[in-house]
Amino acid sequence: MLAVKGDWVLIEQVYLTSDQRQSNIPDDTKETDFCLRVKGFLVNEKKVVGDSCIILTKTNRKIEGKLIDIFPNFDHSFGDYLPETAYIETQLKEMLSGGLDE
Amino acid sequence: MNKAQAILDRKHEILRNSIDVDFLKYKRSDIAFDYEKMMEETGYPIEEAIRIQRSLGVGSTPMLELKNINSLIRSLSKPEKGARIFLKDEACNLSGSFKARRAAISVYHAKKLGYKGVMAATSGNYGAAVAVMCAKLNLKCIIVQESFDSMGIYQPEIIEKARAIEAYGAEVVQCSVGPELFVVFLDLLKQTGYFNASLYSPYGIAGLETLGMECVDDIRRLTKKDPTAIVVTHAGGGNLTATARGAKKAGCDCPIIAASVDLHGLHMASDHDFNLKSFTTGHTGFGFPFAIYPDRSDVIYSAARPLRYMDRYLLVKQGEVFYMTEALAKLEGMERGPAGNTSLAAAFSLAQSMSKDDILVVQETEYTSAGKHYNAQLSFAKSNGIEILIGDPKGEIAGTTIVLPSKPSDIQLQEVDLNQLRRSYLRQQLKLHPDGVLSKDDLIYLSMECKVSVEWIVSVLMELRGE
Numbered sequence: 001m002l003a004v005k006g007d008w009v010l011i012e013q014v015y016l017t018s019d020q021r022q023s024n025i026p027d028d029t030k031e032t033d034f035c036l037r038v039k040g041f042l043v044n045e046k047k048v049v050g051d052s053c054i055i056l057t058k059t060n061r062k063i064e065g066k067l068i069d070i071f072p073n074f075d076h077s078f079g080d081y082l083p084e085t086a087y088i089e090t091q092l093k094e095m096l097s098g099g100l101d102e
Numbered sequence: 103m104n105k106a107q108a109i110l111d112r113k114h115e116i117l118r119n120s121i122d123v124d125f126l127k128y129k130r131s132d133i134a135f136d137y138e139k140m141m142e143e144t145g146y147p148i149e150e151a152i153r154i155q156r157s158l159g160v161g162s163t164p165m166l167e168l169k170n171i172n173s174l175i176r177s178l179s180k181p182e183k184g185a186r187i188f189l190k191d192e193a194c195n196l197s198g199s200f201k202a203r204r205a206a207i208s209v210y211h212a213k214k215l216g217y218k219g220v221m222a223a224t225s226g227n228y229g230a231a232v233a234v235m236c237a238k239l240n241l242k243c244i245i246v247q248e249s250f251d252s253m254g255i256y257q258p259e260i261i262e263k264a265r266a267i268e269a270y271g272a273e274v275v276q277c278s279v280g281p282e283l284f285v286v287f288l289d290l291l292k293q294t295g296y297f298n299a300s301l302y303s304p305y306g307i308a309g310l311e312t313l314g315m316e317c318v319d320d321i322r323r324l325t326k327k328d329p330t331a332i333v334v335t336h337a338g339g340g341n342l343t344a345t346a347r348g349a350k351k352a353g354c355d356c357p358i359i360a361a362s363v364d365l366h367g368l369h370m371a372s373d374h375d376f377n378l379k380s381f382t383t384g385h386t387g388f389g390f391p392f393a394i395y396p397d398r399s400d401v402i403y404s405a406a407r408p409l410r411y412m413d414r415y416l417l418v419k420q421g422e423v424f425y426m427t428e429a430l431a432k433l434e435g436m437e438r439g440p441a442g443n444t445s446l447a448a449a450f451s452l453a454q455s456m457s458k459d460d461i462l463v464v465q466e467t468e469y470t471s472a473g474k475h476y477n478a479q480l481s482f483a484k485s486n487g488i489e490i491l492i493g494d495p496k497g498e499i500a501g502t503t504i505v506l507p508s509k510p511s512d513i514q515l516q517e518v519d520l521n522q523l524r525r526s527y528l529r530q531q532l533k534l535h536p537d538g539v540l541s542k543d544d545l546i547y548l549s550m551e552c553k554v555s556v557e558w559i560v561s562v563l564m565e566l567r568g569e
Binding site: 028031035092 | 104105170173177219242243249252258262268271273274275276278281285286293371428472475479480481484490491492506510
């Protein structure tokens with residue numbers, strides 16, 4: 001995917017490599033790099049996902065990182081239908097109407 | 103020297119430039135500082151906080167009696183038992199939570215001092231709250247949040263919080279798991295020269311005292327009585343501290359009861375455990391460490407000092423809070439939370455042991471949405487291999503199972519031994535000052551910090567030192 005100058009993009013920056021991390025953290029965390037993700041407008045003329053690039057953030061900061069998404073959106077949801085929770089409504093309403101004794 | 107250490111070494115200087123509180127002015131010894139003087143000289147008087155909040159569209163939220171839930175409580179209680187629960191619908195604030203109160207005062211203060219922008223380190227509702235106030239007062243805003251694990255997987259609730267922050271025009275800096283977030287925060291404060299709208303500053307606390315006062319005023323207006331107790335979801339300690347202080351300023355000295363979701367067994371700084379939590383706040387991963395050591399925060403002396411105000415501390419399980427979240431929607435028509443409903447789940451259990459004449463206040467709700475909704479959280483938990491069971495929530499193991507109570511009477515709070523917590527607080531003090539000789543002033547300070555007598559402090563310190 002190609003991003004051009006001015007496109008809204010997401011970058012990732014390795015802020016601390018695993019060997020630069022604090023000593024007092026769990027081992028599983030220490031094995032990973034400490035990364036930042038920030039969105040902004042692409043400053044370079046043309047870049048593809050995976051390239052190193054520079055963005056201008058909403059607070060006018062220029063920062064460098066690896067391009068990981070172009071026009072990033074939000075698609076988080078209300079989750080799946082969960083059969084496990086269906087009893088709660090029935091139970092509460094029956095108890096409240098006196099129809100069900102615990 | 104590595105980059106992180108170089109920034110941490112400048113911590114005091116950076117924090118001094120990003121907030122106008124001269125914390126060290128209140129230092130009395132290596133252990134003690136003058137908390138009340140700091141609050142008096144640097145916060146805002148409550149009348150002024152109310153005026154500022156009104157001008158920013160914050161506060162005066164509805165206080166609602168949960169009549170159907172209260173009927174259910176009575177049906178489960180012994181005769182003459184079953185307190186009435188009233189719920190302060192803080193989701194009605196701009197940005198959808200009580201955090202708007204804290205943000206209003208901090209951002210107003212930043213504007214007054216002439217800062218060009220504001221920063222906050224938060225993965226919670228506070229981010230959107232600060233973003234809203236910065237939008238209203240025309241300031242730049244950066245929120246730094248812990249968001250994703252090393253696989254790049256985001257906690258859905260934190261995705262929603264990032265969405266809201268962006269919706270209000272602020273910049274979000276998202277971090278992978280780990281305490282180095284604080285290094286990034288300091289680094290950005292240094293680069294931008296923005297104001298540190300810390301949750302732990304006197305402004306953040308002053309802004310929330312209005313909630314404690316409103317809770318008391320509302321209950322007096324509605325019932326002609328004082329609240330018997332106020333239940334507060336507890337994490338970093340600010341909510342509890344400020345609610346207690348506000349209630350006292352309204353002339354009410356009722357017990358302040360903390361409630362957290364029990365996440366024992368999950369490590370808060372573990373990359374592996376990060377996405378095994380179904381709650382991002384209001385849990386023991388913040389509640390215990392911030393009670394034991396309040397000054398672990400992003401200011402020199404935290405204005406949030408929970409053990410000073412905590413009368414009881416109750417734990418509930420994730421499954422219990424989810425059940426109550428569903429009950430609030432289905433019985434009261436209020437789709438809220440879930441994290442804000444932690445105190446509601448605790449109150450539901452507690453009310454059954456109280457007199458039917460008692461009034462129990464649950465002092466907050468928060469908005470719900472995609473990502474935050476308990477359905478989103480349970481689905482995410484399942485996708486991470488966590489089993490969703492129906493049964494006795496006492497058997498829930500955080501990170502492995504979520505147990506929805508098979509019936510409402512299975513919601514049973516667990517009481518934390520506050521003296522154990524106080525001992526841990528003192529142990530932490532001894533660790534920080536191993537050779538310190540404690541003066542009489544230090545002992546008085548510690549007794550106020552722990553809400554116990556000086557004699558208790560002396561005896562526990564002797565025991566801990568093996569004397």
